[in-house]
Amino acid sequence: MITPAQCRAARALIEWPREQLAEVSRVALRTIVDFERGARSPREVTLIAIQAALESGGIAFLDNGDVSSGLGVALRDRQG
Numbered sequence: 001m002i003t004p005a006q007c008r009a010a011r012a013l014i015e016w017p018r019e020q021l022a023e024v025s026r027v028a029l030r031t032i033v034d035f036e037r038g039a040r041s042p043r044e045v046t047l048i049a050i051q052a053a054l055e056s057g058g059i060a061f062l063d064n065g066d067v068s069s070g071l072g073v074a075l076r077d078r079q080g
Contacts, residue, residue: 007021024056026049
């Protein structure tokens with residue numbers, strides 16, 4: 001599952017305000033705010049919706065634990 005830091009970084013890469021993420025993911029803005037600041041952990045289905053929305057915006061999540069890539073986010077090539 002994605003982390004609060006990955007969520008913030010992903011939004012920054014694609015220049016989405018929290019409101020846009022809430023709209024695209026269909027997750028309440030308050031839930032996103034609380035998640036990103038570490039105040040609470042949303043249900044798994046909610047995290048899946050947030051991740052899917054960010055991926056639809058061009059984000060690739062690096063979360064395989066590989067030492068060479070680590071945990072993070074990257075902007076996918078939108079050409080292909």
